[in-house]
Amino acid sequence: xxxxxxxxxxxxxxxxxxxxxxxxxxxxxxxxxxxxxxxxxxxxxxxxxxxxxxxxxxxxxxxxxxxxxxxxxxxxxxxxxxxxxxxxxxxxxxxxxxxxxxxxxxxxxxxxxxxxxxxxxxx
Amino acid sequence: xxxxxxxxxxxxxxxxxxxxxxxxxxxxxxxxxxxxxxxxxxxxxxxxxxxxxxxxxxxxxxxxxxxxxxxxxxxxxxxxxxxxxxxxxxxxxxxxxxxxxxxxxxxxxxxxxxxxxxxxxxxxxxxxxxxxxxxxxxxxxxxxxxxxxxxxxxxxxxxxxxxxxxxxxxxxxxxxxxxxxxxxxxxxxxxxxxxxxxxxxxxxxxxxxxxxxxxxxxxxxxxxxxxxxxxxxxxxxxxxxxxxxxxxxxxxxxxxxxxxxxxxxxxxxxxxxxxxxxxxxxxxxxxxxxxxxxxxxxxxxxxxxxxxxxxxxxxxxxxxxxxxxxxxxxxxxxxxxxxxxxxxxxxxxxxxxxxxxxxxxxxxxxxxxxxxxxxxxxxxxxxxxxxxxxxxxxxxxxxxxxxxxxxxxxx
Ligand SMILES: Cc1cc2nc3c(=O)[nH]c(=O)nc-3n(C[C@H](O)[C@H](O)[C@H](O)COP(=O)(O)OP(=O)(O)OC[C@H]3O[C@@H](n4cnc5c(N)ncnc54)[C@H](O)[C@@H]3O)c2cc1C
Ligand code: SF4
Numbered sequence: 001x002x003x004x005x006x007x008x009x010x011x012x013x014x015x016x017x018x019x020x021x022x023x024x025x026x027x028x029x030x031x032x033x034x035x036x037x038x039x040x041x042x043x044x045x046x047x048x049x050x051x052x053x054x055x056x057x058x059x060x061x062x063x064x065x066x067x068x069x070x071x072x073x074x075x076x077x078x079x080x081x082x083x084x085x086x087x088x089x090x091x092x093x094x095x096x097x098x099x100x101x102x103x104x105x106x107x108x109x110x111x112x113x114x115x116x117x118x119x120x121x122x123x
Numbered sequence: 124x125x126x127x128x129x130x131x132x133x134x135x136x137x138x139x140x141x142x143x144x145x146x147x148x149x150x151x152x153x154x155x156x157x158x159x160x161x162x163x164x165x166x167x168x169x170x171x172x173x174x175x176x177x178x179x180x181x182x183x184x185x186x187x188x189x190x191x192x193x194x195x196x197x198x199x200x201x202x203x204x205x206x207x208x209x210x211x212x213x214x215x216x217x218x219x220x221x222x223x224x225x226x227x228x229x230x231x232x233x234x235x236x237x238x239x240x241x242x243x244x245x246x247x248x249x250x251x252x253x254x255x256x257x258x259x260x261x262x263x264x265x266x267x268x269x270x271x272x273x274x275x276x277x278x279x280x281x282x283x284x285x286x287x288x289x290x291x292x293x294x295x296x297x298x299x300x301x302x303x304x305x306x307x308x309x310x311x312x313x314x315x316x317x318x319x320x321x322x323x324x325x326x327x328x329x330x331x332x333x334x335x336x337x338x339x340x341x342x343x344x345x346x347x348x349x350x351x352x353x354x355x356x357x358x359x360x361x362x363x364x365x366x367x368x369x370x371x372x373x374x375x376x377x378x379x380x381x382x383x384x385x386x387x388x389x390x391x392x393x394x395x396x397x398x399x400x401x402x403x404x405x406x407x408x409x410x411x412x413x414x415x416x417x418x419x420x421x422x423x424x425x426x427x428x429x430x431x432x433x434x435x436x437x438x439x440x441x442x443x444x445x446x447x448x449x450x451x452x453x454x455x456x457x458x459x460x461x462x463x464x465x466x467x468x469x470x471x472x473x474x475x476x477x478x479x480x481x482x483x484x485x486x487x488x489x490x491x492x493x494x495x496x497x498x499x500x501x502x503x504x505x506x507x508x509x510x511x512x513x514x515x516x517x518x519x520x521x522x523x524x525x526x527x528x529x530x531x532x533x534x
Contacts, residue, residue, distance in 0.1 A: 006322035010178050011426055013318035013512075050327070053173045053186055054299060055271060064274040067172035069186050076327065083299050097192060115172065116188035 005044055007037040016041045049073035053115070054086045056101050061093030061118040068101055072110040081106060093120045125229040130154040131441055132220060132233035134386065136205045137166020139418025140239035141194035142431035146438035148201045152445060155203065156231070158222060160210040165191030166241055167264070167419075168427060170271045173292055179428040190427055214390040216411055235413045235441040238387060238401070239434060242380040242419040244289075252284075254340040259347035263289035263377040270296060278373025282350050283307040284338050288316040288425065288511075290377020295324035304330050305369050307377075308352050310337040310359055313485040315379070317425060317511050338374070339366065347372055380423045390414070397464035398422040404452035404469040405476040406440035407433070415441050422466055422479065425513060433479075454523065459494070459532030461486065463510065472523040478516045482508040482533045489533055491516050496527040508533055 007014045014037050019028040026045055032038045043049060051073050055065040074082055085105050095101075095118045102112040131147050133140045136159030144157045163169065168176070171187030178184055181193065198205065209224035220231045244262040259278060261269070267289060269275040279302050283290045286309040294304045307325060312335050314321055325332050333352070339361050340351040349370040353361035382400040384392075393410045395402045400421040401409040408415050417437035418430040443449050452469040456478065465480040480491065486508040493501035493516065500522035508514060518529065 006318045008319040008323045011175075011317060011319060011512075013322075015318070015507075050323070051174050051184070052299065054296075055172060055274070057274070063272070065271070067186060067188050067271065069172075069174050079299070083301075087300075097189065115186040116169075116192065 003045065005041055007032060007040050009036050009040050018045055020045070048076040050076050050079060052079055052082065054083065056086060056112070056114075057090040058095060058118050059090055059092050060121055061095065062121050063118050066091065066095045066101070066118045067115045068112050069115050070105075070110045071113055074105075074108045074110050078106065078108060082108070082112075086112060093118050125227075126232065127229065128232045128234075129156040130234040130445060131156070131237065131438075132218075132231055132235075133157045133237045133239055134211045134214070134220075135159065135166065135239035135241055135418070135420065136161075136164035136207065137239060137241050137418060137430075138168060138191065138194060138427045139241070139420070139430045139434035140164075140166070140237070141191070141198060141205070143237050143239060143417060143434040143438040143441075144203055144205075145194070145197045145201060146435040147442060148198075148203060150439065150442040152442050156233075157198075157203075157205040158209050158211055158220075159205050159207045162208055164195055164205040164207060170264070170268045171292075172271050173296075176427050179426070180431065187427075194431070211386060214386050214414075216391060218411075218413055233413075235415065235444050237434070237437050237441055238409070238414065238416040238420050239418050240383040240386065240420045242382045242423055244376070245379040245381055246376065252338055252341055254342060257341065257343035257345060257347045259343065259372050260341065260374045260376070263287065263293050263375050266293050266373075266375050267296070270300070276300060276302070278302060278371075280305065280371045281373040281375055282338070282352075282369055282371045283375045283377060285309060285376060285378035286314040286316050286321075286332060286334075287377035287379060288320050290375055291316050291320040291324040293375055293377070294330050295328060298328045298330065302373075304328070305371055306331040306333055308333050308336040308338060310335070310355055313510065315511055316377075318509070337361065341374060342368075347374055350374060380419065382420045382422065384420065387416070387420075395464065395466075395468060397458065398466060400466075402469070403467045405467045405471055405474070406443070406449055406452070407437040407467065408440060408444070408449065413441075413444055415444075422464065425511070429479075429513065453526050455528040456518075457528050457530050459492075459530040461489075461508075461533030462491075462531050465531040470518060470523070470529070472520060472526070474520050476518045476520075478518050478531065480514050480516065480531055481510055481512075482514070483510065485509050486533060492532050492534055493518060493522075493529055494532070495523060495529045496525070498524075500524075500529070 168187035168191040176190040354365040417434035463483040
């Protein structure tokens with residue numbers, strides 16, 4: 001059986017074709033322009049992982065939100081649960097880019113970190 | 124009116140403007156002024172909180188704000204500053220600018236100018252969908268700014284018109300925030316955004332992409348209550364009998380970006396009807412001597428990395444111009460079959476030039492061919508060519524003979 005994937009690692013977006021055996025394991029890959037794409041395709045077939053970006057509420061800040069991202073990809077099936085955790089979080093200002101907002105979210109081994117700095121609201 | 128003078132003035136503090144400023148400083152042009160109308164530099168990147176920027180430049184997948192911060196940090200470490208909260212109102216042929224800020228109006232004379240004003244979104248007005256004009260219709264970039272900068276949820280049930288990247292990114296963002304995205308409707312038979320965004324923003328969340336479909340009517344009084352969608356034929360005309368009503372409270376338009384060239388037009392700078400940006404030579408110099416253009420103001424880029432690279436090239440040209448060293452460019456570059464636009468539109472023949480182009484329709488394995496007076500002078504094979512993906516080809520100086528025009532085609 002063949003499965004066709006779009007590599008999302010870089011903007012080239014190569015179309016990768018994976019040949020699978022009867023157990024669904026990868027026996028051959030074609031179409032990836034680089035090794036990162038092959039690693040992506042194997043991962044995607046075994047256990048798809050994703051990065052997500054969102055924002056977290058800030059209290060007492062110059063802006064109401066701070067943008068955040070994960071430090072490592074999380075299993076695709078956990079995205080909505082991680083989003084719940086992100087939605088219910090809030091941080092007091094000031095926030096610096098790189099600050100850990102939620103450490104090891106849901107025990108998945110990935111931190112939620114701030115991607116910009118938010119100053120305290122001027123009084 | 125106050126008058127000040129600077130060697131180089133950059134209009135716009137997005138990735139293009141910031142990268143150009145750092146490059147000028149690196150080249151020994153230290154009297155540089157970057158003017159940005161927003162309160163903070165960074166341009167469109169400030170609202171692009173998703174990751175995927177900077178793979179080529181920094182070897183990391185950064186979010187938009189992080190990418191902007193890298194560029195800002197670089198300027199700070201060089202002791203350079205961006206003049207924020209200041210808008211350029213006009214530009215003249217002799218490179219005099221009028222700017223307005225809280226301090227009032229000032230006149231600035233520049234040795235060289237780099238245009239880096241970015242682009243704006245096409246709006247529904249430009250497309251004229253019949254129906255009511257209820258609230259709940261947003262362009263994708265405005266929806267993105269509301270959600271990512273101002274914490275305003277824009278709706279619970281959305282339909283997206285157009286398959287541009289920003290629309291697809293917003294489809295994912297809305298889904299993650301708990302809204303229902305009914306689908307993306309694209310009038311053309313090929314998507315206008317990148318394949319990776321179709322995969323990671325739509326397919327991942329089961330959002331259908333309907334090609335050759337459009338919204339034929341928007342319903343609602345005060346607020347959107349639904350849309351009518353129809354299939355379209357090869358002439359892009361709605362096919363009778365295919366109409367379907369979809370209830371929704373939000374319509375997001377992701378129907379394209381247009382370079383922001385009000386200032387350029389007023390300065391009498393000629394634009395290319397294909398790119399909607401300035402006509403430029405291999406130095407990225409516009410028709411007005413000493414005025415250069417780079418980034419989304421020149422042509423719409425998919426990648427911030429490409430925009431900043433282009434801006435660095437413009438900065439090198441501006442530095443050479445200030446030294447009085449720019450050779451003139453007499454050879455035209457024109458578009459042949461299958462090519463929507465190619466840039467720069469004029470070259471000198473004296474040096475190798477990277478050409479940027481887009482094809483007009485999706486093609487499988489094909490070649491980008493460069494010809495001068497019928498003679499092939501360059502060829503690049505690609506495994507696929509999509510209008511959504513910019514293609515780069517090098518035009519080799521030693522292949523150019525004479526000053527007949529060079530034609531770029533996809534075959
Ligand atoms: C929603 C979206 C998603 C994207 N996703 C990706 C991605 O995943 N990866 C990637 O690599 N790239 C991505 N891009 C592309 C990339 O962000 C752009 O190509 C890049 O930002 C263009 O930079 P720029 O400096 O030309 O324009 P901009 O970032 O638009 O900056 C132009 C600046 O000029 C200022 N300005 C305009 N007119 C004036 C004036 N008259 N006076 C003073 N200032 C003025 C504006 O305020 C603005 O700050 C995305 C773009 C968008 C819109
Ligand atoms: S295979 Fe390599 S080049 Fe192709 S999209 Fe993936 S990472 Fe990019």
